[in-house]
Amino acid sequence: MQGLQPSTFRAITELFHRISGIRLVEAKQALVYGRLQKLALDEGQGQDVEAFAQRLIKGQVPDRLMVELVNRLTTNETYFFREPQHFEDLRKRAEAAKSSKEFVLWSAASSSGEEAYSIAMLLADCLGLKHPWSIYGTDLSTNMVEAARQALYPLERGRNIPTEYLKRYCRKGGGPYEGQFLMNAELRARAQFMGANLMQPLPKELPQFDIIFLRNVLIYFDAAAKADIVKRVIGRLKPQGVLYTGHAESLTGLGLPLRALAPAVYCHA
Ligand SMILES: C[S@@+](CC[C@H](N)C(=O)[O-])C[C@H]1O[C@@H](n2cnc3c(N)ncnc32)[C@H](O)[C@@H]1O
Incomplete structure (x- = not known):
């Protein structure tokens, strides 16, 4: 199965937690991988998701991509007249x-x-x-x-x-x-x-x-x-x-x- 190295997953979720306050649990591994993969593709960052994640963790990407990471990892489900x-x-x-x-x-x-x-x-x-x-x-x-x-x-x-x-x-x-x-x-x-x-x-x-x-x-x-x-x-x-x-x-x-x-x-x- 495709996925991030456990230490990379932890570092990405730490990074996201620092920015948003949201903790992504281990059960979200596939979701995080899928969203990073799509982000890498959309942004011309190549197909190696692990390497892309490492660049994000080390801050070796433009700030705009950090904002985009947060955009992609938040859950935005909503609907009219909910509750x-x-x-x-x-x-x-x-x-x-x-x-x-x-x-x-x-x-x-x-x-x-x-x-x-x-x-x-x-x-x-x-x-x-x-x-x-x-x-x-x-x-x-x-x-x-x-x-x-x-x-x-x-x-x-x-x-x-x-x-x-x-x-x-x-x-x-x-x-x-x-x-x-x-x-x-x-x-x-x-x-x-x-x-x-x-x-x-x-x-x-x-x-x-x-x-x-x-x-x-x-x-x-x-x-x-x-x-x-x-x-x-x-x-x-x-x-x-x-x-x-x-x-x-x-x-x-x-x-x-x-x-x-x-x-x-x-x-x-
Ligand atoms: C599931 S939606 C809920 C939308 C709406 N309130 C509703 O009940 O349908 C959660 C929203 O919270 C936003 N969100 C998550 N963390 C946040 C934070 N630290 N500050 C502000 N908004 C945040 C997400 O971007 C997302 O759009």
């Missing part, structure tokens, strides 16, 4: 925010933007486009930030979007965009995306938020890193703000200053 209970909860909170002077939300691991645009569709429906709401999306992967900014998705990704929202907020592409849809311009204008590593100090541009979605990213971190990330993130949560985490991501036992309002829904303690 629908959160969107039901959000609808109630948005209704309550009708009289507030702003409603600012953050999709803190926004991947290709489906989460942020699900929020945008719901808010456009619930609060309309005159109310001052806005959404920030951040991700470690520069490729994902770019994809979220483009807001162009294959038609089949729209399967979880309510039909009424598809009609109102999505534009079906023609010609070179056949088979894809674009989020409409008014919604795109409400969402801004930028790079941010949740393991590091957060960008100054991020304000204090009414609602933070931090979903399906904590799962990749050990307890200490998870606690560290949540503390940093809730530093940007307004006193009455609400944090959503993925339903598979437990925060119990981490000693965090949070109170659970419902499964995977928290506020400041």
Whole structure:
């Protein structure tokens, strides 16, 4: 079977851990090998994956390739209206925010933007486009930030979007965009995306938020890193703000200053 030398696999996963905070376990060997092989091919780095991995470890590649390594090793799976209970909860909170002077939300691991645009569709429906709401999306992967900014998705990704929202907020592409849809311009204008590593100090541009979605990213971190990330993130949560985490991501036992309002829904303690 093809694969990296065990010491090379360890060094690559160490390197990735230093940059992203994510630990890739041994069971991910085939995945890491496959993604490195594809990266080497795409970047004209030859077919010897072991040698390419050694160049990455020794820093003998342009910085751009290190960024690309992180892009390739992150798991970006996401979809519209994932974990629908959160969107039901959000609808109630948005209704309550009708009289507030702003409603600012953050999709803190926004991947290709489906989460942020699900929020945008719901808010456009619930609060309309005159109310001052806005959404920030951040991700470690520069490729994902770019994809979220483009807001162009294959038609089949729209399967979880309510039909009424598809009609109102999505534009079906023609010609070179056949088979894809674009989020409409008014919604795109409400969402801004930028790079941010949740393991590091957060960008100054991020304000204090009414609602933070931090979903399906904590799962990749050990307890200490998870606690560290949540503390940093809730530093940007307004006193009455609400944090959503993925339903598979437990925060119990981490000693965090949070109170659970419902499964995977928290506020400041
Ligand atoms: C599985 S996706 C989750 C997307 C979305 N929140 C959802 O629930 O569908 C996880 C995202 O977290 C991002 N990510 C991983 N480590 C990160 C880090 N240290 N800082 C910021 N984003 C990170 C990945 O690039 C990926 O796009």
